[in-house]
Amino acid sequence: MQCPYCAKEQNKVIDTRESDVTIRRRRECISCGRRFTTYERIAQTGLMVIKQDGRREAFDRQKLMSGIIKACAKRPVPMQAIESIVDGIEMELHTLAKSEVDSQRIGQLLMERLRVLDDVAYVRFASVYRRFADLDSLAIEIQRLKEKKQREAEERLQVKMAI
Numbered sequence: 575m576q577c578p579y580c581a582k583e584q585n586k587v588i589d590t591r592e593s594d595v596t597i598r599r600r601r602e603c604i605s606c607g608r609r610f611t612t613y614e615r616i617a618q619t620g621l622m623v624i625k626q627d628g629r630r631e632a633f634d635r636q637k638l639m640s641g642i643i644k645a646c647a648k649r650p651v652p653m654q655a656i657e658s659i660v661d662g663i664e665m666e667l668h669t670l671a672k673s674e675v676d677s678q679r680i681g682q683l684l685m686e687r688l689r690v691l692d693d694v695a696y697v698r699f700a701s702v703y704r705r706f707a708d709l710d711s712l713a714i715e716i717q718r719l720k721e722k723k724q725r726e727a728e729e730r731l732q733v734k735m736a737i
């Protein structure tokens with residue numbers, strides 16, 4: 575089990591909690607001393623992800639987590655926020671109560687959440703996830719975000735003036 579901060583393998587378990595489907599383990603990295611959480615499935619819930627090329631693979635929480643960590647690198651995003659994003663997505667996937675889910679759908683759920691959390695992380699993830707054909711389409715996305723921010727700022731101002 576790799577530390578998400580320093581990638582070292584050695585860690586100790588400081589807390590273990592079991593729910594119906596998962597074992598949640600709070601771990602402390604022996605190398606850097608930081609803490610992180612891992613989840614293990616008790617029973618295979620067997621959620622399969624259909625990838626873009628049509629192949630299927632088992633849903634992997636850790637993989638989703640490391641994707642977000644990469645997108646949030648050097649951003650002021652606490653680990654807890656990342657964990658709760660993954661929790662939220664996993665819960666939403668379970669409420670779908672399907673045995674298979676499109677990787678596209680997971681990407682959408684993730685982008686919706688990243689957009690709220692951190693603009694830069696969102697654009698980073700979107701640029702990988704959507705595989706922007708070229709830099710122009712990435713620039714358009716960034717422009718769209720800027721305009722959204724601008725709009726939000728203007729709306730706040732209008733609210734202030736109305737008061």
Ligand SMILES: [Zn+2]
Nearest residue numbers: 577580603606
């Ligand atoms: Zn570490």
